Structures are given as structure tokens and as C-alpha cells.
Amino acid sequence: MKTRTTGRVLTMVFALGASVTSVAANGGGVAPSANEYRNSCAVCHGDDGRGDGNLVNFLNVKPTDLTKLTENNHGEFPFLRVFQVIDGRSMVSGHGTRDMPVWGKRYVEEMGESYGPYGGEAAVRARVLDLVYYIQSIQN
Ligand code: HEC
Numbered sequence: 001m002k003t004r005t006t007g008r009v010l011t012m013v014f015a016l017g018a019s020v021t022s023v024a025a026n027g028g029g030v031a032p033s034a035n036e037y038r039n040s041c042a043v044c045h046g047d048d049g050r051g052d053g054n055l056v057n058f059l060n061v062k063p064t065d066l067t068k069l070t071e072n073n074h075g076e077f078p079f080l081r082v083f084q085v086i087d088g089r090s091m092v093s094g095h096g097t098r099d100m101p102v103w104g105k106r107y108v109e110e111m112g113e114s115y116g117p118y119g120g121e122a123a124v125r126a127r128v129l130d131l132v133y134y135i136q137s138i139q140n
Pocket of ligand 1: 037040041042043044045055059061062063064066069081082085086098099100101103131135
């Protein structure tokens with residue numbers, strides 16, 4: 001019973017954290033997560049997001065140029081698609097193997113242990129959301 005309550009409180013704290021993050025990012029007041037990008041994404045997508053990271057030659061599929069997502073989507077940033085691609089857990093895998101890692105799964109494994117199943121999920125979403133805002137900020 002006690003752990004359940006703790007889990008619920010944590011969920012609320014993280015859900016709140018996620019909405020605060022999004023409000024702040026929308027207002028442009030807080031620097032989006034450049035560090036997370038550099039640590040987890042730059043090896044494939046390149047330091048500037050142009051799809052020219054160090055691992056490029058070892059991949060079957062060329063990493064997407066992340067600075068051109070808006071340009072290639074009729075001038076509108078494909079927010080939801082980017083969120084879903086990064087999270088990755090809800091994508092169908094009908095097109096052969098996916099070279100892009102499934103971050104949602106990784107983050108849940110990493111954070112589920114500290115935050116519990118519900119808190120972990122909220123924390124994962126906040127982390128993915130942060131990356132989406134970062135990618136939005138590097139559009140050409
Ligand atoms: C191991 C290499 C690798 C890493 C690391 C990687 N990606 Fe990717 N990513 C790819 C490849 C390859 C694609 C092209 C699509 C595919 O494989 O299906 C891709 C596609 C994408 C897309 C799809 C763009 C579109 O067309 O909608 C987004 C967004 C993206 N990656 C974001 C990220 C973010 C954010 C990170 C870090 C958390 C990351 N990637 C880390 C290899 C990688």
C-alpha cells in the first residue's frame with residue numbers, strides 16, 4: 001500500500017515535470033536538452049544533426065538529417081511523428097530491421113527501476129519530449 005502511494009505521488013510529480021518542461025520549451029525560456037542529444041544521438045545523426053555521425057558507415061540505413069524535418073514536411077515540424085520515432089515502442093516493424101534504437105524501451109529499463117512502473121513511464125515521456133523540443137530547435 002505504501003509503495004503504491006509513493007508510485008502515485010511520483011507519477012504526479014513527473015507528469016507535472018513534463019508539462020512544466022513543455023510550457024518552458026514553448027516559451028523558449030529553457031535550453032532544450034543538447035547534452036542528451038550529444039550523448040545518445042550524435043554518434044549516428046552527427047553533432048549538428050545532419051546525419052553524418054561516426055557510425056554512419058556501419059549502418060544499413062542512413063540516419064535521417066534531423067535539421068530538415070520541417071523542410072521535408074511542407075514547412076511544419078512533424079512533432080508527433082518525431083516523438084513516436086524516438087520512443088519507438090509503438091512503431092510496427094514491417095520494414096526489416098530498425099537501425100534507429102528504441103529509446104522508450106531503453107529509458108524504461110533504465111528509469112523504471114528508480115521511479116516504479118508509473119513514475120518511470122512519465123519520466124520516459126518527459127525525456128523523449130525534451131529531445132523532440134531539441135530537434136525542433138535545430139530545424140533549418
Ligand atoms: C545507432 C544509430 C542511431 C542512433 C544512436 C540514433 N539514431 Fe535516430 N535514426 C537512425 C537511423 C538509421 C534512422 C533512419 C530511419 C530508420 O532506421 O528506420 C533514424 C531516424 C531518426 C528519426 C526519424 C526522422 C523522421 O524521418 O521522422 C528521428 C527523429 C531520430 N532518428 C532521432 C534520434 C534521436 C533523438 C536519437 C538520440 C536519442 C537518435 N535518433 C539516435 C539511427 C540512429
